[in-house]
Amino acid sequence: MPEELLTHSAEETIAWGRGFAARLKAPLMILLSGDLGSGKTTLTKGIVSGLGAAPEEDVTSPTFTLLHVYGTENSAQKVFHGDLYRIEKFHDFETLGMEDLFSKPAIVILEWSERFPLPSPWPQIKIRLEHAGGDARRITVTS
Numbered sequence: 001m002p003e004e005l006l007t008h009s010a011e012e013t014i015a016w017g018r019g020f021a022a023r024l025k026a027p028l029m030i031l032l033s034g035d036l037g038s039g040k041t042t043l044t045k046g047i048v049s050g051l052g053a054a055p056e057e058d059v060t061s062p063t064f065t066l067l068h069v070y071g072t073e074n075s076a077q078k079v080f081h082g083d084l085y086r087i088e089k090f091h092d093f094e095t096l097g098m099e100d101l102f103s104k105p106a107i108v109i110l111e112w113s114e115r116f117p118l119p120s121p122w123p124q125i126k127i128r129l130e131h132a133g134g135d136a137r138r139i140t141v142t143s
């Protein structure tokens with residue numbers, strides 16, 4: 001059963017993400033989808049800070065850098081934050097060395113994950129963000 005909620009500010013989305021993080025255990029893929037500005041990066045701030053991998057202000061959009069890594073090398077909660085917006089297909093993903101992120105159990109959060117399917121043996125949680133008028137966002141979680 002999908003879980004659905006509505007937030008009314010960026011702060012509320014971040015706070016929900018922090019709480020949601022308590023339910024997560026590596027290895028895991030979190031596949032984020034939703035339009036531009038729907039809140040994927042904002043939600044990731046909450047999840048990454050909730051996991052204790054980085055403070056929320058250090059979590060920024062990987063649109064141009066494609067991949068950010070939070071947490072220390074030995075950290076159980078190493079978090080990869082990627083963005084497929086500028087990547088055409090899985091082959092490009094491999095070319096960028098991103099497939100390395102599956103070498104050790106981690107939590108992988110991907111924006112624009114609907115662009116193409118990623119072969120991964122890890123459990124996946126899908127989170128869809130939608131504009132719901134003004135600052136409201138509908139968040140739908142499917143495991």
Ligand SMILES: Nc1ncnc2c1ncn2[C@@H]1O[C@H](COP(=O)(O)OP(=O)(O)OP(=O)(O)O)[C@@H](O)[C@H]1O
Pocket residue numbers: 007008009010011012013034035036037038039040041042043061063111134135136137
């Ligand atoms: N309820 C809300 N939840 C999340 N963000 C909100 C909310 N209300 C307003 N915002 C604002 O909407 C914007 C969301 O931007 P964000 O970068 O998180 O979106 P995105 O989905 O990652 O976009 P992109 O596809 O460009 O990567 C931010 O400026 C944020 O402050």
Ligand SMILES: [Mg+2]
Pocket residue numbers: 040041042061062111
């Ligand atoms: Mg983003």
